[in-house]
Amino acid sequence: MSILKFDHVSHAYDGNAALDDVSFNLNKGEMICLLGPSGCGKTTLLRLAAGLEVLQHGRIKMAGKTIANAGTGLCTAPEKRHIGLCFQDFALFPHLSVMSNIMFGVAAGVAKRKRWALDMLAKLGLEGRAEDYPHMLSGGQQQRVALLRALAPEPGVILLDEPFSSLDANLRAQTREETLSLIKTTGSAAMMVTHDAEEAMFMADRILVINKGRIIQTGAPAEIYSRPVSPFAASLFGPVNRLDGVVRNGRAETSLGAFAAPGHGEGTKVQVLIRPEGLTPVPEADPQTSPCTAQIVSAHFLGGVSHLHLCQKGNKELLHIDCQARVPGTYLPRPGANIAFKVDSAYVYIFPQSAANSAPEPQ
Numbered sequence: 001m002s003i004l005k006f007d008h009v010s011h012a013y014d015g016n017a018a019l020d021d022v023s024f025n026l027n028k029g030e031m032i033c034l035l036g037p038s039g040c041g042k043t044t045l046l047r048l049a050a051g052l053e054v055l056q057h058g059r060i061k062m063a064g065k066t067i068a069n070a071g072t073g074l075c076t077a078p079e080k081r082h083i084g085l086c087f088q089d090f091a092l093f094p095h096l097s098v099m100s101n102i103m104f105g106v107a108a109g110v111a112k113r114k115r116w117a118l119d120m121l122a123k124l125g126l127e128g129r130a131e132d133y134p135h136m137l138s139g140g141q142q143q144r145v146a147l148l149r150a151l152a153p154e155p156g157v158i159l160l161d162e163p164f165s166s167l168d169a170n171l172r173a174q175t176r177e178e179t180l181s182l183i184k185t186t187g188s189a190a191m192m193v194t195h196d197a198e199e200a201m202f203m204a205d206r207i208l209v210i211n212k213g214r215i216i217q218t219g220a221p222a223e224i225y226s227r228p229v230s231p232f233a234a235s236l237f238g239p240v241n242r243l244d245g246v247v248r249n250g251r252a253e254t255s256l257g258a259f260a261a262p263g264h265g266e267g268t269k270v271q272v273l274i275r276p277e278g279l280t281p282v283p284e285a286d287p288q289t290s291p292c293t294a295q296i297v298s299a300h301f302l303g304g305v306s307h308l309h310l311c312q313k314g315n316k317e318l319l320h321i322d323c324q325a326r327v328p329g330t331y332l333p334r335p336g337a338n339i340a341f342k343v344d345s346a347y348v349y350i351f352p353q354s355a356a357n358s359a360p361e362p363q
């Protein structure tokens with residue numbers, strides 16, 4: 001059942017479009033991640049949901065009731081929307097204790113929510129810190145307090161804008177796991193902004209991929225990863241190999257072999273994208289496969305996986321290969337060596353050459 005609904009929402013700043021005809025539903029108890037490059041409109045979408053921006057076009061509903069309607073000018077005040085906010089910089093009140101920060105928006109059942117807050121602080125490793133002030137806490141601890149503050153009034157929806165971006169990598173991984181588990185135990189629906197695909201895949205029941213103010217794909221993480229709708233959506237998850245191909249007999253012929261190309265006309269030029277993990281080194285003599293061969297340009301050991309940079313002989317194209325699960329991280333051929341490899345078609349995506357999509361901007 002839908003708890004938050006965007007209906008044909010568009011928004012512009014000084015005539016420049018930030019969101020363009022956005023419609024989606026957030027369901028009860030669901031975690032949606034908004035994934036897209038910097039400047040694509042993610043924060044604007046959250047601010048509109050929270051009531052921090054006046055809606056210009058479309059309608060927003062919460063629990064079946066319209067809370068903003070550009071047509072009639074209706075705009076429910078932020079504090080009446082029953083939405084919790086947890087933004088990038090935590091924005092804790094420096095002059096209030098941890099407990100006062102958490103209880104800031106709680107209007108009813110204060111004693112009960114205080115007990116809840118003490119319980120949660122203990123669960124999150126902050127036992128005995130309720131009367132401390134924000135400056136006495138580390139970044140990770142402040143993030144947890146900000147999350148508790150957003151959850152304390154028992155909102156129907158919680159909005160998180162890059163909530164882990166100021167934490168270092170290790171702390172980020174731990175904090176996101178705690179955050180997800182805490183939100184799931186409260187039963188609150190959540191919408192989280194990130195430009196980190198791995199974070200989105202970890203947290204989300206459903207991902208909305210956004211580019212230039214438009215939702216270009218929605219789906220479960222595995223669905224988006226394995227069936228991207230465009231080169232842009234494919235490359236959000238990391239570097240991909242791009243090859244030119246031509247469709248002959250229903251297959252896209254490339255320098256790495258021919259791949260089934262249903263839906264692409266005979267003779268059309270296509271762009272073939274292959275994820276690095278779709279390339280697996282094999283013994284050259286393996287009769288089960290018809291391997292491609294390439295020369296190692298460089299090889300880097302990364303722990304669990306090795307990153308190989310390959311160059312095909314007699315071909316100017318360079319291929320970047322991450323050898324993942326199927327190759328031990330200790331597989332590290334020397335530069336100049338020739339290797340054989342096969343391509344797993346599950347990691348191959350074919351798009352019309354004319355697909356007007358660009359790679360994500362650098363973050």
Ligand SMILES: Nc1ncnc2c1ncn2[C@@H]1O[C@H](COP(=O)(O)OP(=O)(O)O)[C@@H](O)[C@H]1O
Binds near residue numbers: 039
């Ligand atoms: N207050 C503002 N005034 C003018 N332009 C803005 C404002 N906020 C955002 N923008 C512009 O709107 C676009 C979308 O911004 P934003 O929603 O912050 O994107 P994201 O969160 O995905 O990085 C960007 O081009 C940004 O520069």
Ligand SMILES: [Mg+2]
Binds near residue numbers: 043
């Ligand atoms: Mg933003």
